[in-house]
Amino acid sequence: xxxxxxxxxxxxxxxxxxxxxxxxxxxxxxxxxxxxxxxxxxxxxxxxxxxxxxxxxxxxxxxxxxxxxxxxxxxxxxxxxxxxxxxxxxxxxxxxxxxxxxxxxxxxxxxxxxxxxxxxxxxxxxxxxxxxxxxxxxxxxxxxxxxxxxxxxxxxxxxxxxxxxxxxxxxxxxxxxxxxxxxxxxxxxxxxxxxxxxxxxxxxxxxxxxxxxxxxxxxxxxxxxxxxxxxxxxxxxxxxxxxxxxxxxxxxxxxxxxxxxxxxxxxxxxxxxxxxxxxxxxxxxxxxxxxx
Numbered sequence: 001x002x003x004x005x006x007x008x009x010x011x012x013x014x015x016x017x018x019x020x021x022x023x024x025x026x027x028x029x030x031x032x033x034x035x036x037x038x039x040x041x042x043x044x045x046x047x048x049x050x051x052x053x054x055x056x057x058x059x060x061x062x063x064x065x066x067x068x069x070x071x072x073x074x075x076x077x078x079x080x081x082x083x084x085x086x087x088x089x090x091x092x093x094x095x096x097x098x099x100x101x102x103x104x105x106x107x108x109x110x111x112x113x114x115x116x117x118x119x120x121x122x123x124x125x126x127x128x129x130x131x132x133x134x135x136x137x138x139x140x141x142x143x144x145x146x147x148x149x150x151x152x153x154x155x156x157x158x159x160x161x162x163x164x165x166x167x168x169x170x171x172x173x174x175x176x177x178x179x180x181x182x183x184x185x186x187x188x189x190x191x192x193x194x195x196x197x198x199x200x201x202x203x204x205x206x207x208x209x210x211x212x213x214x215x216x217x218x219x220x221x222x223x224x225x226x227x228x229x230x231x232x233x234x235x236x237x238x239x240x241x242x243x244x245x246x247x248x249x250x251x252x253x254x255x256x257x258x259x260x261x262x263x264x265x266x267x268x269x270x271x272x273x274x275x276x277x278x279x280x281x282x283x284x285x286x287x288x289x290x291x292x
Contacts, residue, residue: 003027005152006060008053008076008083009097010037013123013130014066017096017156020133021064022047024155031056031076053077057086062152066096066123069241070103077107089115094149096137098122098177098238100245101167104140108166117145120166121153122173126234128220134158138176140169174246180280181243181263183217188284191225196291201226221281228288233279240267 003026007018010032018041022028028047032038038049050056053076057063063083067073073095077083083093093116095104104120111118119141129135137153137160139146146162153160163172190213194201205222208214224230243264250257266283273289275282 004060005029006031006050006053006056006063006083008032008056008063008065009067009072010041011066011068012127013096015041016130016133017064017066017135018047019045020156021152024152026152026155029056029060052081053083054081054086057083057091060087060091062092062094062149063087064094064096064152068097070099073097073099073103073107078110084111084114084116087114087116092117092119092145092148094119094121094153096121096123098173098242098245099170101140101170101249104167104170108141117141117148118166119145119149120169121149121160122169123157124173124176125158127232130156137161138163138169138172140164140166140171142166170245171249174242174249177239177242178246178257178260180217181239182259183215184221184280184283185259185263185266187215187217187222188225188281188287191222192284192287192291195226217281221279224279225281225284228285230275230278230282230285233281235277236267236270236280236282237276239280240264240271243267 005021005026006029007021008031010030018028018030022045030038030041030047030049031053042049065076067076093111108118119139121137121139123135123137125135133156135157137157139162150160163169191201194204205218209218243260246260247257266286269286270282
């Protein structure tokens with residue numbers, strides 16, 4: 001694969017990811033719905049920007065995308081100005097959006113008819129992982145397409161694994177979100193209990209984090225949770241979108257997700273408190289409001 005690439009979607013994740021791709025020696029053209037952000041990115045990293053996904057994709061050997069949801073993805077991939085319209089046979093599309101496995105299979109089939117390879121490659125690690133270039137990437141696709149995608153993905157990841165056929169990356173990301181939801185609720189309850197019991201919550205976390213209770217959420221979020229600070233990180237609105245996909249898929253495949261469904265409703269409560277843009281660790285604020 002040559003070093004000519006396109007990156008579509010410059011949100012809190014895509015902006016630094018595209019930057020790492022440019023730093024890795026790729027000739028990157030970006031597209032963003034807000035042109036000013038694409039222009040800013042080009043000025044910061046030295047790449048170029050295009051007015052449409054199609055223009056960004058023209059001449060690129062690999063096109064990466066990281067947008068909001070299924071409909072956003074279709075809007076930048078399909079149609080006369082979509083990325084597929086600008087891609088040649090033999091090129092590769094890599095989707096980093098957290099979306100449904102259905103849309104991955106749908107777009108892969110359309111791409112296949114055009115001779116375009118497709119890999120669904122949702123990421124984990126949050127904004128900090130993107131900014132530090134240490135994301136974890138779960139992929140779905142054929143082995144040859146994954147092998148081609150692995151090199152550019154390496155620019156902003158610390159781990160990248162093929163989980164199965166197209167759609168398997170999205171299914172693996174659902175597992176990731178299901179696990180996180182339960183862990184964050186448990187951590188919220190633990191810290192809330194410690195504070196209500198009159199314990200020094202920081203000392204409690206310091207000791208239990210050395211044992212079986214340890215988690216990424218505990219290591220990276222306990223201090224801000226204790227301080228009631230949530231103006232950063234992975235937003236509640238995004239988590240509810242992801243959990244909605246998990247619950248819908250669980251219903252389709254016959255997988256009961258009672259805890260996930262409950263935590264999703266807790267996040268709804270946080271949204272109703274005005275916390276839609278707060279970090280997912282804000283579940284603890286809900287408990288504080290309940291108990292006064």
